[in-house]
Amino acid sequence: MSKKLNRRDFIKSTGVATASVATIASGISLTTFAADENPVTNEKRWGMLIDTNKLTETNIDDMVFACQEENGWGFEEHSTGDQKANWIRKVKVKDKATGKIDALPMMCQHCDEPPCVDVCPTNASMKREDGIVLVDRHLCIGCRYCMMACPYDSRSFVHEDLSNQKEHMPRGKGTVESCTMCVHRVDKGEMPACAEAVNSDAVIFGDLYDANSKINRVLKKVQSTQIRADLNLNTGVRYSGI
Amino acid sequence: MKHLLIIFLTLSLNSVFAYDGDKHVNLGDKATELKEEGRSRDIHPSLSEIRKMHPAFLMHKRDKTLRQGVRSKRNSLKQCVDCHSATKNDEYVPVNAPDQFCSTCHQKVGTSLDCFSCHRTTPEEDL
Numbered sequence: 001m002s003k004k005l006n007r008r009d010f011i012k013s014t015g016v017a018t019a020s021v022a023t024i025a026s027g028i029s030l031t032t033f034a035a036d037e038n039p040v041t042n043e044k045r046w047g048m049l050i051d052t053n054k055l056t057e058t059n060i061d062d063m064v065f066a067c068q069e070e071n072g073w074g075f076e077e078h079s080t081g082d083q084k085a086n087w088i089r090k091v092k093v094k095d096k097a098t099g100k101i102d103a104l105p106m107m108c109q110h111c112d113e114p115p116c117v118d119v120c121p122t123n124a125s126m127k128r129e130d131g132i133v134l135v136d137r138h139l140c141i142g143c144r145y146c147m148m149a150c151p152y153d154s155r156s157f158v159h160e161d162l163s164n165q166k167e168h169m170p171r172g173k174g175t176v177e178s179c180t181m182c183v184h185r186v187d188k189g190e191m192p193a194c195a196e197a198v199n200s201d202a203v204i205f206g207d208l209y210d211a212n213s214k215i216n217r218v219l220k221k222v223q224s225t226q227i228r229a230d231l232n233l234n235t236g237v238r239y240s241g242i
Numbered sequence: 243m244k245h246l247l248i249i250f251l252t253l254s255l256n257s258v259f260a261y262d263g264d265k266h267v268n269l270g271d272k273a274t275e276l277k278e279e280g281r282s283r284d285i286h287p288s289l290s291e292i293r294k295m296h297p298a299f300l301m302h303k304r305d306k307t308l309r310q311g312v313r314s315k316r317n318s319l320k321q322c323v324d325c326h327s328a329t330k331n332d333e334y335v336p337v338n339a340p341d342q343f344c345s346t347c348h349q350k351v352g353t354s355l356d357c358f359s360c361h362r363t364t365p366e367e368d369l
Binding site for chain 2: 037038039040126128129130134136137138161162163164165166167168170171172173175183184187188
């Protein structure tokens with residue numbers, strides 16, 4: 001049975017045709033944009049292995065200094081004592097049985113299951129797909145629950161008005177902050193500032209999921225540990241020699 | 243009645259002429275340069291769009307950058323500051339200072355500007 005194409009049908013069919021062309025066209029433009037705007041994926045997980053045997057106390061101080069220089073913290077004028085920012089710090093641990101003292105750099109451990117993210121009421125504390133734990137200061141209301149929840153005491157709160165921040169690291173009063181694993185450098189394909197400041201064997205930065213990465217090869221060979229492994233947080237920062 | 247009408251018309255005409263869409267008191271050094279070279283349309287194809295939509299663009303970009311690691315230049319605040327900063331006595335003037343690019347409009351329309359309690363107000367490079 002043949003049916004004449006009346007005016008209404010004609011408009012309908014052309015409408016569908018135009019819509020499909022538009023979809024294809026927008027698809028093309030989307031893919032061309034996506035080429036240089038790829039979001040990070042969970043195919044990678046950034047991590048760090050810190051060998052305390054290869055680090056002297058001066059090395060650790062260098063790491064702290066490199067972090068301060070890179071991210072512009074530690075120059076607060078009005079904050080006192082505990083109020084001061086502390087993204088990375090030197091911690092000394094002593095084995096009471098043997099008396100052996102180790103110094104280690106302590107910062108955000110970039111947990112796989114971060115307690116700070118669990119407790120955040122505004123979703124400001126968050127974990128990126130590639131395992132880096134960050135604070136979204138746009139959403140942070142400064143409640144400091146995450147500081148309470150962090151077993152590593154690695155977060156700090158900004159107590160004073162700041163100016164002259166680093167271009168890549170905005171910081172401001174009333175928000176919580178911590179080690180970002182130098183996310184701005186990692187996105188450019190560089191290493192975190194602290195890892196670059198010391199011997200490349202002492203602090204190894206790399207992709208924990210890549211079987212061929214240096215960090216993975218070393219982790220397979222040497223005895224390493226997570227601090228507070230009993231909490232089952234699966235930290236991204238691991239230590240050997242303690 | 244006639245007098246009232248004349249006064250009303252004068253006032254409204256005044257406000258029409260007072261508005262000059264393409265002028266901006268302080269565009270910033272690089273942006274002025276780009277405008278003179280005629281390249282500003284490559285960056286902002288439509289002025290009315292960027293004027294109206296820049297908060298939405300910035301909001302969208304901030305989430306993409308922070309949460310997904312997309313660090314492209316388009317719509318990044320860093321790039322805004324880079325082009326729209328002015329210099330005075332061989333020093334950059336903060337973009338949120340009075341009479342600077344950001345604050346002029348924001349003062350005029352009475353909206354507060356909260357980007358710069360955390361973000362840097364001048365380009366990082368030295369002059």
